[in-house]
Amino acid sequence: MPGAIPNPLRSELDRRLPRIAGPSVLVLFGVTGDLARKKLLPAIYDLANRGLLPPGFGLVGFARRDWEDQDFAAQAHEAVREHARTPFREDVWRQLSEGVRFVSGELNDDAAFDELARTVRALDADRGTGGNYAFYLSLPPKLFPTVVKQLKRSNLAESEDGAWRRVIIEKPFGHDLESARELNAVVDDVFPPQSVFRIDHYLGKETVQNIMALRFANTLFEPLWNRNYVDHVQITMAEDIGVGGRAGYYDGIGAARDVIQNHLLQLLALVAMEEPVTFSADSIRTEKQKVLEAVELPEDLATGTARGQYAAGWQGGMYVPGYLEEEGIPANSITETYAALKLGVNSRRWAGVPFYLRTGKRLGRRVTEVALVFQRAPHQVFSSVDVEDLGQNSLVLRIQPDEGVTLRFGSKVPGASMEVRDVTMDFAYGQSFTEASPEAYERLILDVLIGDPPLFPRQEEVELSWQILDPIEEYWAKEGRPEQYEAGTWGPQSGHELLARDGRQWRRP
Amino acid sequence: MTLYLPRTTTSQISEALTAERHSVGGGALNMVLTLIVVTDEADHYDAVRAATEAGREHPSRILALIRRDPDAEPAIDAEIRRPGTAGPGEALLLRLYGPLGDHPGSVVTPLLVPDAPVVAWWPGIGPANPSADPVGRLAHRRITDALRAADPVADLLNRIRNYQPGDTDLTWTRLTPWRSLLASTMDQPCGWVNGAEVTAEPRYPSADLLVAWLADQLEVRVERTTSNGPGITGARLVTEQGDINLQRYDGRVATLTRPNQPDQTVALARRRPAEALAEELRRLDADEIYERTAKFMAAMLDRTEEPV
Numbered sequence: 001m002p003g004a005i006p007n008p009l010r011s012e013l014d015r016r017l018p019r020i021a022g023p024s025v026l027v028l029f030g031v032t033g034d035l036a037r038k039k040l041l042p043a044i045y046d047l048a049n050r051g052l053l054p055p056g057f058g059l060v061g062f063a064r065r066d067w068e069d070q071d072f073a074a075q076a077h078e079a080v081r082e083h084a085r086t087p088f089r090e091d092v093w094r095q096l097s098e099g100v101r102f103v104s105g106e107l108n109d110d111a112a113f114d115e116l117a118r119t120v121r122a123l124d125a126d127r128g129t130g131g132n133y134a135f136y137l138s139l140p141p142k143l144f145p146t147v148v149k150q151l152k153r154s155n156l157a158e159s160e161d162g163a164w165r166r167v168i169i170e171k172p173f174g175h176d177l178e179s180a181r182e183l184n185a186v187v188d189d190v191f192p193p194q195s196v197f198r199i200d201h202y203l204g205k206e207t208v209q210n211i212m213a214l215r216f217a218n219t220l221f222e223p224l225w226n227r228n229y230v231d232h233v234q235i236t237m238a239e240d241i242g243v244g245g246r247a248g249y250y251d252g253i254g255a256a257r258d259v260i261q262n263h264l265l266q267l268l269a270l271v272a273m274e275e276p277v278t279f280s281a282d283s284i285r286t287e288k289q290k291v292l293e294a295v296e297l298p299e300d301l302a303t304g305t306a307r308g309q310y311a312a313g314w315q316g317g318m319y320v321p322g323y324l325e326e327e328g329i330p331a332n333s334i335t336e337t338y339a340a341l342k343l344g345v346n347s348r349r350w351a352g353v354p355f356y357l358r359t360g361k362r363l364g365r366r367v368t369e370v371a372l373v374f375q376r377a378p379h380q381v382f383s384s385v386d387v388e389d390l391g392q393n394s395l396v397l398r399i400q401p402d403e404g405v406t407l408r409f410g411s412k413v414p415g416a417s418m419e420v421r422d423v424t425m426d427f428a429y430g431q432s433f434t435e436a437s438p439e440a441y442e443r444l445i446l447d448v449l450i451g452d453p454p455l456f457p458r459q460e461e462v463e464l465s466w467q468i469l470d471p472i473e474e475y476w477a478k479e480g481r482p483e484q485y486e487a488g489t490w491g492p493q494s495g496h497e498l499l500a501r502d503g504r505q506w507r508r509p
Numbered sequence: 510m511t512l513y514l515p516r517t518t519t520s521q522i523s524e525a526l527t528a529e530r531h532s533v534g535g536g537a538l539n540m541v542l543t544l545i546v547v548t549d550e551a552d553h554y555d556a557v558r559a560a561t562e563a564g565r566e567h568p569s570r571i572l573a574l575i576r577r578d579p580d581a582e583p584a585i586d587a588e589i590r591r592p593g594t595a596g597p598g599e600a601l602l603l604r605l606y607g608p609l610g611d612h613p614g615s616v617v618t619p620l621l622v623p624d625a626p627v628v629a630w631w632p633g634i635g636p637a638n639p640s641a642d643p644v645g646r647l648a649h650r651r652i653t654d655a656l657r658a659a660d661p662v663a664d665l666l667n668r669i670r671n672y673q674p675g676d677t678d679l680t681w682t683r684l685t686p687w688r689s690l691l692a693s694t695m696d697q698p699c700g701w702v703n704g705a706e707v708t709a710e711p712r713y714p715s716a717d718l719l720v721a722w723l724a725d726q727l728e729v730r731v732e733r734t735t736s737n738g739p740g741i742t743g744a745r746l747v748t749e750q751g752d753i754n755l756q757r758y759d760g761r762v763a764t765l766t767r768p769n770q771p772d773q774t775v776a777l778a779r780r781r782p783a784e785a786l787a788e789e790l791r792r793l794d795a796d797e798i799y800e801r802t803a804k805f806m807a808a809m810l811d812r813t814e815e816p817v
Contacts, residue, residue, distance in 0.1 A: 008702075008726050009692040014798040016685045016788065020693040048776070051686055054693060055765045055773035091761050091776040098774065128770035130697070 021449035023056035023130035025120050030138035031061035041076045042083040043441035048096045049086045058099040058123035072102035099127050107146045113154040131163035134448055145186045152190045168197045168448055171262050177466035184459050197448045202263045203455045204440030207403040211270045226349045233355045234371045235264050238363035247328030256339040259359040265465045271370055272345050281454035292464035296344040301475040307482040308338035308492030310362040315488030336482045337361045340495045362487040367509040368399040389421040403429035514587040519619045522587050543622045545629045546573040547644055556632040562783035564598040567790045570622050571600040576610040583607035614643045626793045633657050640673035652789050654679040655714050665714045669803045674795035680714040681799050682785040686777055700750035705731040710738030721806035
């Protein structure tokens with residue numbers, strides 16, 4: 001039997017065999033950062049521990065530190081011990097650490113990149129990594145041009161003999177349409193579009209992928225999933241923390257650019273999209289793109305949007321400072337820490353159904369969820385007194401924490417009188433599968449190494465999201481200071497009024 | 510918390526479980542399956558422990574059936590470990606006395622989680638015909654372990670003759686890491702495979718399954734050679750461009766050698782029962798590849814046993 005395609009040892013029926021990445025080197029820029037330490041390095045170990053990395057795998061760290069290979073390995077070891085999801089096994093670590101290398105240098109230092117090129121080629125020779133390189137830029141976007149140019153200069157960007165090159169970039173993908181295009185031009189210049197993987201770690205979450213399973217694998221929900229039954233949709237991502245150590249990045253960016261542009265609009269796309277023709281990357285992205293193209297802004301941005309800035313207050317038993325008092329934030333900052341929008345989707349399925357999006361820092365608790373709120377029954381046989389306590393039926397997709405799905409509906413209260421009250425039916429991921437759920441980064445890194453793109457947004461989607469957000473940001477910039485809201489509450493008054501105007505209210509998640 | 514119900518009946522056990530649900534709320538309805546463990550007093554501790562560990566991935570109601578003195582009066586002693594005692598699922602240890610031991614189906618039927626699939630597991634010596642067994646009949650999936658028998662290969666062959674969709678054996682599950690590594694070596698161009706060899710300790714059915722799998726999928730002749738173990742110690746694919754060789758002598762770390770490439774080491778630990786069981790519970794449909802491979806193995810071994 002010949003090697004490679006199709007592999008005679010693989011069969012569609014043989015579902016015990018996992019997808020394993022091919023021989024490759026992962027080059028990690030920004031290894032000293034928080035993300036690398038808390039998420040990326042542990043995720044790489046977890047993949048190795050689950051047997052999903054090939055024997056020929058190399059991990060190269062690049063940073064300004066004056067480290068040797070073993071210093072980096074020691075750092076990685078500590079990060080893995082502390083943050084890995086799966087139990088620590090010495091054999092797995094030893095095998096992984098044999099392929100760990102470190103290159104020390106500045107990003108604009110030609111010699112350091114020549115050293116990097118030598119290091120990965122040496123890995124090809126010692127470890128059989130096959131000349132396949134993935135570059136993970138865990139760096140601020142302003143450094144991308146430097147790195148990408150250096151990769152080109154040191155001939156690391158070009159592949160030979162069927163080997164692949166992939167580049168992984170993290171959000172933010174620019175801060176408006178123009179900068180997103182510039183950033184893309186820089187990367188596009190060196191890497192072809194199919195080799196660029198934009199990580200939105202939300203899309204790697206099991207619960208987000210489950211949105212598609214819930215909608216398209218079942219018969220129960222899809223018939224209700226349209227304007228005939230849905231009254232409106234609420235998408236919430238609330239954080240209980242303040243701006244903390246990200247002050248330098250956050251000020252001038254704000255909640256809408258930080259969260260709505262990527263996570264919330266991607267969630268909206270997944271919830272509102274039509275059924276893709278197949279479950280392939282292209283079909284899914286096409287459907288998502290169609291929804292984003294159909295998104296419509298409110299006519300009057302003054303009544304269709306809301307923003308706020310957290311003020312000092314008591315939260316979770318602690319007194320916390322307001323945004324303007326945080327270290328590194330100018331006292332006259334007009335950056336919003338709370339943003340809410342009302343969007344429409346111009347399609348036959350969704351015409352007239354508002355999508356309310358909100359995000360904020362220092363809100364009541366940390367929660368991300370999508371709620372479909374259904375219309376009230378067109379006619380009630382029960383008297384209005386009997387159904388006084390009955391709210392609107394709703395289906396809540398809980399993305400984090402406490403991942404799962406909740407269905408709210410009315411039920412008779414036990415007793416002699418006919419009284420109907422809301423009850424919940426609950427499915428919790430934590431109880432039905434838990435431990436098997438991989439971390440989002442595990443899934444995404446594996447997908448990059450295998451070269452499987454469905455969970456990564458395309459440049460077109462990024463640009464469309466900016467097209468939605470840019471007019472709102474321009475409007476806000478003219479409006480001056482955002483409204484203050486007390487820390488630990490569910491946002492400013494204007495946020496509540498946004499729904500109250502339509503005779504609705506936010507769910508308390 | 511553990512609740513003891515000596516000399517009880519299944520309806521009393523059901524009542525205790527329902528009362529439990531009412532007092533803590535939620536509970537049993539989230540369970541994804543019922544796992545029946547057919548075991549004995551000596552084995553039950555390890556078996557229930559492995560099942561509980563696997564249950565962390567698949568919250569289940571574990572029903573451990575422990576057979577006691579067959580000459581005693583018929584009775585059930587129940588021990589209920591509530592959810593949260595050991596993982597998210599609950600465990601029921603049922604000790605069956607007297608002739609009741611021959612009719613475990615009557616005890617199990619009222620205690621199955623509604624709608625959820627039923628899996629039967631024999632951690633010790635399993636029945637020769639699992640789907641005809643009184644417990645196996647109730648189950649969608651039947652998991653046996655030939656390695657525990659006095660003659661493991663014969664035990665497995667015996668069972669393959671009675672194969673029904675839903676049967677699997679842990680000797681096949683233990684093979685998955687080997688199979689996935691071998692498959693991944695062939696994801697890269699490697700030239701035509703002309704033959705193969707599998708080395709393992711004698712009387713180790715996993716090795717025979719690996720031989721059958723390679724021979725069947727690659728359509729080549731596969732040698733079976735013996736070593737001192739532990740388990741499988743090596744697999745070799747003979748290709749036009751040279752050998753692809755995977756060797757593991759210590760049961761923990763393997764070395765992969767292939768033409769024109771440096772030697773690579775890879776962690777390839779032998780699997781614990783809980784890991785193997787968790788993998789089994791992940792797939793509740795019939796394993797067609799196992800069926801095909803097991804039948805191929807039976808045919809191969811039958812041929813070699815024929816007098817020349």
